[in-house]
Amino acid sequence: MSEKPSRYASWTAGKLPLPELAEMKRRGERIVMVTAYDAPSGRLADAAGVDLVLVGDSAGMVVHGRESTVAVTLDEIVFMTQWVTRGAKRPLVVADMPFGSYEESDEQAIRDAVRLVKEGGADAVKLERGGTTVTRARAIVGAGIPVMGHVGLTPQTATVLGGFKAQGRTADRARRLVDDALALQDAGCFAIVLEAVPPAVANAATAALAVPTIGIGAGPGCDGQVLVWHDMLGYYDGHAPRFVKRYADLGSVIVEALGRYADDVRSGAFPEERHTYAMPEEEQAEFEASLAAK
Numbered sequence: 001m002s003e004k005p006s007r008y009a010s011w012t013a014g015k016l017p018l019p020e021l022a023e024m025k026r027r028g029e030r031i032v033m034v035t036a037y038d039a040p041s042g043r044l045a046d047a048a049g050v051d052l053v054l055v056g057d058s059a060g061m062v063v064h065g066r067e068s069t070v071a072v073t074l075d076e077i078v079f080m081t082q083w084v085t086r087g088a089k090r091p092l093v094v095a096d097m098p099f100g101s102y103e104e105s106d107e108q109a110i111r112d113a114v115r116l117v118k119e120g121g122a123d124a125v126k127l128e129r130g131g132t133t134v135t136r137a138r139a140i141v142g143a144g145i146p147v148m149g150h151v152g153l154t155p156q157t158a159t160v161l162g163g164f165k166a167q168g169r170t171a172d173r174a175r176r177l178v179d180d181a182l183a184l185q186d187a188g189c190f191a192i193v194l195e196a197v198p199p200a201v202a203n204a205a206t207a208a209l210a211v212p213t214i215g216i217g218a219g220p221g222c223d224g225q226v227l228v229w230h231d232m233l234g235y236y237d238g239h240a241p242r243f244v245k246r247y248a249d250l251g252s253v254i255v256e257a258l259g260r261y262a263d264d265v266r267s268g269a270f271p272e273e274r275h276t277y278a279m280p281e282e283e284q285a286e287f288e289a290s291l292a293a294k
Contacts (some may be wrong), residue, residue: 031224041193042087081120130180141188153196217243
């Protein structure tokens with residue numbers, strides 16, 4: 001069994017136990033979440049000590065080059081979750097349920113959530129929106145699968161919301177957002193993502209909920225924070241939302257490295273002798289003699 005990190009009260013077989021998240025909220029300890037889409041990013045997130053890894057449908061935009069998350073399929077999320085779980089061993093891995101994987105019925109929602117756990121290896125799934133999604137969340141939790149809720153800006157339905165913009169900016173919509181978060185908690189969700197909402201709304205939801213809130217563009221009052229891998233590391237070419245903080249500019253580093261590689265190939269500077277494999281002299285002589293004899 002792995003040694004228990006000092007900041008956790010409980011620890012089992014190297015995997016962060018789900019109930020520990022509620023204990024972290026109670027103790028006032030911030031929860032760290034980041035997206036990941038493949039084994040290397042999962043491994044690096046694990047090595048950095050994050051608590052939660054989200055296999056997000058944001059991959060549709062930052063990895064697949066699409067205009068939105070809507071076209072991402074369940075199969076794609078299953079595959080990416082398989083990759084991430086091969087790298088991330090300690091954090092809880094949460095898989096997004098993409099648009100179209102739970103809207104039809106509770107039965108569909110359970111069936112697709114089961115795929116993410118059984119085939120993908122996810123520890124939990126995430127659902128966007130309140131409203132009818134509450135019944136889907138309750139059904140999935142009832143099937144024994146942990147569910148993370150998500151309210152505020154919900155990218156899968158950004159068109160209905162008028163685009164990628166902040167939510168809960170009127171008193172009525174703010175109250176509705178908090179009510180949705182409470183309904184998802186009542187349905188059994190273990191945490192709620194609050195995306196692109198004013199801090200006053202996020203603070204009210206965080207105070208009202210017994211489960212942790214994970215903010216993304218929701219201010220510092222949430223119980224934890226999440227950022228998209230490519231946004232925070234600086235190698236997504238699209239427009240980053242105002243709530244993103246860049247912790248590295250890997251895009252520039254990669255372009256510079258590729259440029260040097262291209263220069264070396266074109267000039268003949270790469271590969272050097274140290275980049276090649278030697279052949280025993282007698283074998284090479286025999287090989288060259290056989291060529292000459294033809």
